[in-house]
Amino acid sequence: MASIHTLHILNKSPDHPRFQRCLTALGPEDALMLIENGVLATTTAGRLATVSGQIYALSPDLEARGLQVDDSTFVPVDYEGMVRLTTEAGQVISW
Amino acid sequence: MSTLVVIDSAPYGDWTGREALDMAFSLAAFDQPVTLLFLGAGVNWLRKGQAPEGISQKSVEKNLSAAPIFGVEGLLADGRDCEAYGLAEADLIAGVTRVDVGSDLLHQYTHTVFAG
Amino acid sequence: MTDQTLPERNNEGFLEDAYTWTPDVAIALAREDGLELSDNHWEIIEFLRDFYTEHEVSPPSNRLFVKAVKESMGEEKGNSIYLMQLFPGTPAKTACRIAGLPRPTNCL
Numbered sequence: 001m002a003s004i005h006t007l008h009i010l011n012k013s014p015d016h017p018r019f020q021r022c023l024t025a026l027g028p029e030d031a032l033m034l035i036e037n038g039v040l041a042t043t044t045a046g047r048l049a050t051v052s053g054q055i056y057a058l059s060p061d062l063e064a065r066g067l068q069v070d071d072s073t074f075v076p077v078d079y080e081g082m083v084r085l086t087t088e089a090g091q092v093i094s095w
Numbered sequence: 096m097s098t099l100v101v102i103d104s105a106p107y108g109d110w111t112g113r114e115a116l117d118m119a120f121s122l123a124a125f126d127q128p129v130t131l132l133f134l135g136a137g138v139n140w141l142r143k144g145q146a147p148e149g150i151s152q153k154s155v156e157k158n159l160s161a162a163p164i165f166g167v168e169g170l171l172a173d174g175r176d177c178e179a180y181g182l183a184e185a186d187l188i189a190g191v192t193r194v195d196v197g198s199d200l201l202h203q204y205t206h207t208v209f210a211g
Numbered sequence: 212m213t214d215q216t217l218p219e220r221n222n223e224g225f226l227e228d229a230y231t232w233t234p235d236v237a238i239a240l241a242r243e244d245g246l247e248l249s250d251n252h253w254e255i256i257e258f259l260r261d262f263y264t265e266h267e268v269s270p271p272s273n274r275l276f277v278k279a280v281k282e283s284m285g286e287e288k289g290n291s292i293y294l295m296q297l298f299p300g301t302p303a304k305t306a307c308r309i310a311g312l313p314r315p316t317n318c319l
Contacts, residue, residue: 013105013136037108040139043181060149064107066142066156117271121317124274153267161266164282165275 004053005029007089011036014044022095028052033085034074035061042069058082097128099204104211105136106155107147112140115210116158123166130169130204131162134196137210138176141187156188163190171200212239225307225314229263232311240309244299252297252309258283259310269307272317276303 008030012019019041026032032048034041034057041047042057057069059076069076077085086092100119102112115131122129133140145156162170172182174193184193194200201207217239218231224243226232237256241248248256262279263269270276273291281289288294291302298305303315 011108013108013139015103015105015136037105037136040105040136040180043139044179045181061107064145064147064150064152065105065139066144066146117316120271120275124272124278124317157265157267161262161268161279164266164279165270166278 004031004085004089006091006093007031007033007085009033009035009086009092009094010038010041012095013037013040014047018095019047022093023048023050025093026051026053031056031085031089033077033082034058035082039065039067042067042071042074048073056082056085096205097130097203098122099130099132099201099207100210101132101134101207102137102140102210103134106140106145107150107152109211111211112137112155113158115208116155116162118208119162119167120165123162126166128168129166130171131167132171132173132194132196132200133176134173135176136180138172138180138182141170141172141177141191142182143186143188159188212236221314223308223314226311229311229313232260236311237309240311244305244309246298246309248309254284255280255288255294255297255306256310259306259312263310263312269312269315270303271315273301273303273315276306276315 005027008022008026010022010032031054032051039057039061048055055074056077057074059078062076100115102115104111106112119129119131140155145154147154170191171194172191173196177193212235219227221227238248270279277289277291277294294302301318304318307315
């Protein structure tokens with residue numbers, strides 16, 4: 001796995017002002033980790049179109065909300081996977 | 096007197112929607128006409144197939160299914176917000192009416208109260 | 212069933228986990244309230260167990276408990292006098308405790 005410059009952990013829904021702020025701050029070598037309400041972004045077509053890095057989504061939060069991601073845009077990860085990502089990133093921002 | 100309780104926050108992320116649901120149930124307990132409206136990220140309350148065991152919460156989908164038993168008159172959802180969150184008719188739980196939320200709708204109720 | 216063998220409970224005697232409930236637990240909990248469970252009690256207990264499986268919530272108040280019973284079984288059983296005779300005190304609280312459900316949120 002390529003190393004991540006900054007992992008952005010986003011728990012806000014696409015309707016929340018901080019959601020857009022997070023997207024604006026994403027750099028080309030950054031990754032986005034959607035958790036809690038943030039996973040709702042997997043349903044809002046196009047809202048993440050500008051993100052060039054990898055996008056992860058926390059599986060228990062997807063399942064809780066009745067969401068399935070078969071799209072290759074989103075990589076589902078479990079809690080352990082998320083912890084692993086935080087150790088691989090040089091920097092972590094929790095939005 | 097009729098009340099419209101509006102939930103515009105996504106499920107599971109915080110408690111505001113559950114508190115509003117509790118308020119709606121309490122109004123219904125005293126036979127006060129009450130309707131629930133889901134707006135914005137709130138429409139995600141209405142998606143079928145929620146399984147929140149992994150985050151140790153109770154299913155808001157199952158909680159909501161008690162609404163008609165307790166006497167809540169209707170479940171309304173903003174049609175455009177449903178579309179924004181990829182919710183087609185078939186993805187919605189039973190008994191939801193999709194509406195166009197404008198001042199017409201809000202004027203039909205004596206009281207309108209937002210969650211949170 | 213003794214206090215030692217009963218599943219974990221909170222300070223008001225409600226089970227911590229509704230899924231640790233068995234009919235034997237109900238018999239033991241009812242005895243604490245001085246109740247001998249009849250078929251009429253079991254009918255309501257089974258109703259509440261089904262209700263919880265389907266909705267993952269206890270009827271939040273006494274009024275909504277009565278309303279839910281009425282919706283399911285009609286006026287004859289869904290009225291507060293009948294339910295109070297079966298489950299003295301606050302019927303929703305007493306019945307939910309015996310049925311192993313969480314404490315109704317809006318009962319004092």
